Amino acid sequence: MDGFEVQIEGCSMNRFSRLLPSARRRVVAAAAAILALGMIGWAVAPILTASPGRDAPRPALWAATTSAPASGIVRVVDVVAHPDDDLYFMNPDIRQSITDGQQLTTVYLTAGEADGRNIDGRNEARLRSLGALPPADRPGYALARQNGIRAAYAQMATGSPTSPWIREAIPTAGGGAAELDVLSARPQVRLLWLEMREAESIHGNAPVSLHGLWDGRVTSIPAQAVADGPVTKAFSYTPAQVVNTLAGILGAIRPTLVRTQDPTPGGDPNADHQDHIYGARFVQAALARYAAEVPASRRPHFTVQTYLGYQSGEFRPALAAGAARLKLQSLLTYGWSGKQDYCGRSPLGCGDRKIDTRPQGYGDWAGTIRYARDTSTSWLLSGPGGSMRAFGVLDGQAAVWNRTGATWSGPHLLGGTGIDQVASAVRLPGGATALFATRTLGSTPADYRREVVYTVQSRAGFGPWRSLSFPDAVSRQASLDISAPAVTVDASGRLHVYVRDGDFTLRERTGRADGTWGPWRHLGGSGVRGNPVAVEVRGRVFVFASTIRSVLAWEAPRPGAEVGPATSTHLPATTLPLTVSASGADARLCFRQPGTGRVMTALVRPAAHGRVLSTLAARDGAQGYGPVAVTAGVLAGRAADGTLAVSGPVGPGWRGSPYRGLFSGEPSVVCDGSSVEVAVVGADARLHTTTVPDPTPGATEHAVAT
Structure with a gap:
């Protein structure tokens, strides 16, 4: 033929349409306490008032329970490699989860510290040509990206990027510590930072990374300190600790929907960022561990949704203009495009300046979802x-x-x-x-x-x-x-x-x-x-x-x-x-x-x-x-x-x-x-x-x- x-x-x-309201929020550090993230089920409870000191009274953010959730309850866990992977590759789904009032926890595997320089591409090229690049500040750049993510989620949830957060260090089932951020005005919206060292290279040889850990080229990767963060304990992650940590989070939250990145993006090994690929494979292992070890009587069933990463930009835009504008709005907030003070005048920056040159991403990630x-x-x-x-x-x-x-x-x-x-x-x-x-x-x-x-x-x-x-x-x-x-x-x-x-x-x-x-x-x-x-x-x-x-x-x-x-x-x-x-x-x-x-x-x-x-x-x-x-x-x-x-x-x-x-x-x-x-x-x-x-x-x- x-x-x-x-x-x-x-x-x-x-x-059957529904209005997508904008959201409000602001980045501050306040004190809160939490039970350890172990293999038990927790349900959201109201947050008590706490003053901003580290020694302030610690409110209970979850109340322990052993029963499965009531019919129709939705608990969503998003797991991504870097701050901004969620905004580029999982929105508008994340925005709608927030709009629906769902219990949403986004987990960031790495600190996203990259080269430690919070400058956009144009300025970086100019400074490099002058031999005037600033020294690397990985803890500082990691904090700037956290600030930008908190502002973007606050805006989606409350309409204001300055809506305050409660930040606290919590122990994990992997033996380390993580930072938990809870949005004060919408406590069902939470961010969890595991702060592993990132590869600092999209495709290059980087043994000290999730890729190297998966392949067995290294036996552990260290956590990356974040400036002014509540996690001060130094520790490392072995492959077993990565899986245990993620399985512990799943056991604590008992999600009904898990969203993650694509663990197998094609025959070309350079099709996506190596942190995306191998982070998603650790998530697969953790999901299998959680499903096998937590009795069905103590958790709800869950489904999994997997998202394309860099490859999504190869195709024509999937979103209509209005949805693409809302998605780009969150990215502009994350990138601190207006240079508003979201984060208490932090000298390290209230967002990720690296995306300032191309906030829509390469191949218009902001205009699509796949x-x-x-x-x-x-x-x-x-x-x-x-x-x-x-x-x-x-x-x-x-x-x-x-x-x-x-x-x-x-x-x-x-x-x-x-x-x-x-x-x-x-x-x-x-x-x-x-x-x-x-x-x-x-x-x-x-x-x-x-x-x-x-x-x-x-x-x-x-x-x-x-x-x-x-x-x-x-x-x-x-x-x-x-x-x-x-x-x-x-x-x-x-x-x-x-x-x-x-x-x-x-x-x-x-x-x-x-x-x-x-x-x-x-x-x-x-x-x-x-x-x-x-x-x-x-x-x-x-x-x-x-x-x-x-x-x-x-x-x-x-x-x-x-x-x-x-x-x-x-x-x-x-x-x-x-x-x-x-x-x-x-x-x-x-x-x-x-x-x-x-x-x-x-x-x-x-x-x-x-x-x-x-x-x-x-x-x-x-x-x-x-x-x-x-x-x-x-x-x-x-x-x-x-x-x-x-x-x-x-x-x-x-x-x-x-x-x-x-x-x-x-x-x-x-x-x-x-x-x-x-x-x-x-x-x-x-x-x-x-x-x-x-x-x-x-x-x-x-x-x-x-």
């Missing part, structure tokens, strides 16, 4: 007699919820650990269900790996996980970054599994109902990014995957045949995530328009004589980001503020209420007779569903420029 005829139109989304591998919308399935199943990943294990009639039960964990956050379900011939995912195994360089796995339903339930391994020809580094699998079944009943490898090409493996699998096939496709998507259309398989500039397609020429080579669809650039469904004899793609967040669709069919036609049209709809789930004219996805937006009839036709908060992963929708079920796994790690009866699209279409 030489090409596709492409017709594009917009998908309308009526959204999840790593968390883009599956194929996890909700309907069954006979109105039954339904939803699949997710909780505590590092696959989970299933079952609906009989109108009643949901679950979650039931399927066993097997290390399951990555995305699971895709497919109905097999005969009615059984197969569940596909990737699994990360190993906590040392020697055994750290990722593989594609699947489990099949039988009368006794789901069986053990089976590995589909990965081709020997793929480098070990490239195999680490395999995407979430796309799965479909063709007319002959064969299963087709597609993954993108870390070299940004597509791989396929096919299997039969008897459990036999063929070898992995290399399907090529240069520059494949994100997750592929696949669909069966009248017995023929279509596969699509985004590149930076367009979308590639692979098509089976006839029912039951293998897909052919990659072909350009000539579609415009997307924001990366795709969703696909069958529409008559065509495949219907859904994606976001860069820079607007508007949802677009493309009807794709083989083109005669290799001629490709594009007719671009759009329908008015909500701005947002991330993938959209679509069926029977109903769409569900993130609105601009990160909350759920759903198209379809709104009002008396709804049964139940749509979920209004942040959620983990992506929505899924399924048509069940005359109604459509919409489901998300909320930030509370619980399944939330709503039913749209008799869906009808009905939106106004208008032409836009190609």
Whole structure:
């Protein structure tokens, strides 16, 4: 096949919006005390009044408890390598957590001391040329970055960057100490500084770093002192102490959602900052330790959301202008752009001057947000007699919820650990269900790996996980970054599994109902990014995957045949995530328009004589980001503020209420007779569903420029 005829139109989304209020706050040191962060559960309690001295009475910031939290409570833990990784790569999700009043703790692994010079790039180049660079002051620069982060969070939470904080040193389960900052006006907002030494190099050889610690080139890395900080004890971190410290924090807070950076950003080892990559791998190990050692009766279930780092700037902007402006506002505050006194006239600075030259980051990090591998919308399935199943990943294990009639039960964990956050379900011939995912195994360089796995339903339930391994020809580094699998079944009943490898090409493996699998096939496709998507259309398989500039397609020429080579669809650039469904004899793609967040669709069919036609049209709809789930004219996805937006009839036709908060992963929708079920796994790690009866699209279409 030489090409596709492409017709594009917009998908309308009526959204449930919420106002994003600005926030207030100010940086001061005040005294507070806290119980040690051990492997126990704590719940937030009111902060008592304390005077600013180190010897002031110590209020209890948490009250100890051994029970799991009440239904619907949300506790979020963000773990990043450096001060500003959260603002660049996790916003607007962090802002919305604050807006929703969620209990939010952001953990910074390193002190972010870099070269110890708090000057912007232009001045640094000028001073260097004059031979007048100031001496390095790593404790001082680390404090300036802390000041900027406190100001940015205070502004998001209260509207004022000068809203005061309570700062205190606390012991950790790793045997060291950390600085805990609690926002006085909004005590559910907390910052926790572990102050490990940073690599001070994005890609270079830096043995005294998280990378060196992971690889075993050093046995420990020291903590970096922060000027005027409450932590005065000198100590070091071994690999075990890093994991123990993080597992202790998780055990203390008992989160329902953990946000972290991408531990495997691709075949190129220079794809991201080494602190981001190896810090995230220590977080993975700590999550596994926490899930295994803290009984489920003493903690809630949790989900994990993983974010791309430097790579996110390679793609077109994912956020609409308004959301990008709010994100940039926090970065400007962090960078101390207006030079206001946020921090009591500290001579070391109230923010990070290094980002002054380029506050939007390289490749416009401020204009985008992207999840790593968390883009599956194929996890909700309907069954006979109105039954339904939803699949997710909780505590590092696959989970299933079952609906009989109108009643949901679950979650039931399927066993097997290390399951990555995305699971895709497919109905097999005969009615059984197969569940596909990737699994990360190993906590040392020697055994750290990722593989594609699947489990099949039988009368006794789901069986053990089976590995589909990965081709020997793929480098070990490239195999680490395999995407979430796309799965479909063709007319002959064969299963087709597609993954993108870390070299940004597509791989396929096919299997039969008897459990036999063929070898992995290399399907090529240069520059494949994100997750592929696949669909069966009248017995023929279509596969699509985004590149930076367009979308590639692979098509089976006839029912039951293998897909052919990659072909350009000539579609415009997307924001990366795709969703696909069958529409008559065509495949219907859904994606976001860069820079607007508007949802677009493309009807794709083989083109005669290799001629490709594009007719671009759009329908008015909500701005947002991330993938959209679509069926029977109903769409569900993130609105601009990160909350759920759903198209379809709104009002008396709804049964139940749509979920209004942040959620983990992506929505899924399924048509069940005359109604459509919409489901998300909320930030509370619980399944939330709503039913749209008799869906009808009905939106106004208008032409836009190609």
